[in-house]
Amino acid sequence: MLKRVFVAPDPGRTRLRFATRAVLGIALAVAVCGLAGHSLTGAVTGGLAALLALFTVTDATVRGQAVTTALLPAVGLPVLTAAAGLHDHPVARDLTFLAVVGAGVYARRWGPRGHSLGVFAFMTFFVAQFLHATTDQLPELYAAVLLSVLAAAAVRFGLWCYERRLPPAVVPAPPGGSGLARVTTRQAIQATAGAGFALVVGQLVSGQRWYWAVGATWWIFVNTTSRGETLVRGFRRLLGTVIGIALGLLVAMPVHGDPTVTAVLAAACVFGIFYTAAVSYTWMMLWVTLLAGLLYGLLGVLGPGLLALRLAETGVGALGAALAVILLLPVTTHSVTDAWIQRALRCVHACTAETARRLAGAADADPAPRVAELEQLLARVRLSVAPLVHPLNPMLGRKRRARHVLALLDDCAREIRGLVAVAADPEASHDARLAAACYRVQAAVEALTDGGDVSVQTDDSAATEPALAHLHGLERALAELARPLRTPSGSPLVGA
Template sequence: MLKRVFTAPDPGRTRLRFALRAVLGITLAVAVCGLAGHSLIGAVTGGLAALLALFTVTDATVRGQAVTTALLPAVGLPVLTAAAELHDHPVARDLTFLAVVGAGVYARRWGPRGHSLGVFAFMTFFVAQFLHATTDRLPELYAAVLLSVLAAAAVRFGLWCYERRLPPPVVPAPPGGTGLARVTTRQAIQATAGAGFALVVGQLLSGQRWYWAVGATWWIFVNTTSRGETLVRGFRRLLGTVIGIALGLVVALPVHGDPAVTAALAALCVFGIFYTAAVSYTWMMLWVTLLAGLLYGLLGVLSPGLLALRLAETGVGALGAALAVVLVLPVTTHSITDAWIRRALRCVHACAVETARRLAGAPDADPAPRVAELEQLLARVRLSVAPLVHPLNPMLGRKRRARHVLDLLDDCAREIRGLVAVAADLARRPPGHGLPACGGRGRGPHRGPGHRRPRGRLARHGTRRTGPPARPGKGPGRTRPAPSRTVGLAPGGRVSRGWCASRG
């Protein structure tokens, strides 16, 4: 796991810049709150607001990110008001919290902006519980949120807007549907049910820190779709919390809330959260847990018993999420993986069609955006298949088939990238040079007389064939048949091996 975090590819050092910018933006936000004369609670509120503004906003364009960032206070301040007003009314407070949970998850149906606003609304209510916010503190908290979002925006869109030099990322839309067939609707109901369980049991464990259990349930549902994804994420959250608490005993507890040391360690935690988020959820949770311990030390309430209580509340939240996805309108892993794999295959075909049109001289043909979309879809396929290839998955047959499917998709994506690269070269050559299309179950234009075969498997296969090639066996002169042309992840789910129609 450690090797994976530090050796994971970081094209253009995007993760590094993401993390460094976050440290700069949050530091500026806390400094501005300090200069404005805010108390420690105001500074903590501002720092967390800046963290969310920099972490959760993921619109495809810089303009879209700016609009979403501007909308964050419009969603967060009313929720903060409700949390403070209901501080002394437990029943109304709890019901409102559950409503915010359901609405926040349901908002995903409106894409990245809905997701960002839903997360900010939930976390605003959560932070109000974390800091025991009351109505007399509202003016200070309002100012802290507004100043911090402005500071984060100044860094993100002014001082360090590296996105302006990057192409807009392609964000695949979640699976559609209507009513209870829509995944976001089912997840909203699941999250509300799981949070309700976590809230009740969490309050039995602690009348003061019950919100930890609700927070654990919420964050387990973030960026997951299927039952398997949610279960795996719950396991990783619990594991990251355990490691983070162990570090808290060694690092946060001896600090005793010293402001300078805590500030330096908090900056390190922020960097760790942002740098590891895209690579390992376990590592991200490790840094989140350590940051929470440092903040509690700064507030003067950190103790070994508090860290043990956090672990217990996290376990309750993970259990609530697991029960919800298993018992309440479950979204099966197979249905989600099947949907994403089909979309990836359709994108492969679209890439090939655009490549063929470019070779035919169509002035508007550009396969590059399709290739970028394919990369995003493949990342989503890997996420949805992750539960099947997880080491704890006892179904070995499905695990092998899932890995085989991933290998086939990676092979096909590699060939598509090769075709697009060759097409870019051949498009500048005289007429008569052709390139076969890939995608579409045995269909594609014929090769032209000047065809240059791309490297890789397309080059190795030599002549056209209708079946899978023989592969070398263990003994000399022996061969064994290649795997079947179809691979099923589950009964009824099949993925074609014959995706590339133009195999030499």
């Protein structure tokens, strides 16, 4: 797990920039709230609002990101008003919370913007429970949210807008459909049911911290599509929480809420959350849990009993998510996995075509964004295949084939990165062999996605030509993929 986090590819140091910018943006937001004279509650609200604004907004263009960021308060403030207004009306509060859960998951059907707004709405309601917000605090909380979103936007779009130099990859959306065939519709129903279970059982466990269980259920559903993905994510959330609680006992409790030390450690946690989110959910949850412990230390309520309660509520939330995806409108791993692999292969096709244009001298050809998109798609494939390669999976044959597919897709990504690096060299040139190799790669992808066979044409001279060597390596990996992706009859196998 350590190796996957710290040795994982980071094209253009995107994850490093993402994490560093987040620390700056959130620190600025908290500082602005402090200068405005806000209480600790207002500062915590502002910091979390800035974190969400920097973490959840993933539109494909800078303009789209700016629009989504501007819309966050329009969604969050009404939800905050409802949460505070219903503070003393438990039944209405709980029903409203469940409605926010369902609407937030359903909003994923509208792509990255719907996803961002849904997450912000849910977390606004959650934070209101976390801070026990009441109506008399609303003016300060409104100001904290607005100032913090503005501060985060100033860093993201002004001080450090690296997306202008490297356009971000499109965040993959779940497969479509209509009615109950649409994944987002099924997940909205599942998430609402799972959250309902978590809410009821969570309140039996603790009348004060029940919302932790609902939050666990919600975040287990975020960025998952199939039943298997959700179960694995629930396991990883629980594991990350256990490790985070252990760190909380060793790190957060001895601090005793000291503001300076807590601020430094919280900044480290924010960096860890953003840096590890794309490669390890367990590690991300470790940092989230430690950050929560530090915040509770600031509020003066941190103790071993509270950390134990967090673990119990997380377990309730994970159980609620598991029961929902198993018993209610399950989405199988097989169709989802096949769809993500198909998209990754089409991205390989696009990367190759764009690189060939670059080598041919096209001034507007830039394969770098395609490489970033491929990395995101491969991360999505890994998430989808995770149930099959999990140590507890008893189906050894499928596990071996799934690992083989992942290894070959990683080979494709490595060859693509090497090819793009060669294409970036101004001395690189285009010749007939390169064009032919590019066409063969594109034909290989088309054959794989259409269910045909892939053949490899060897060329001994490729070893001395870097671009050709990468293309032939890519061609071989694609040819090898044909076998594990299908049964002898040609049907998809990996996600079956």
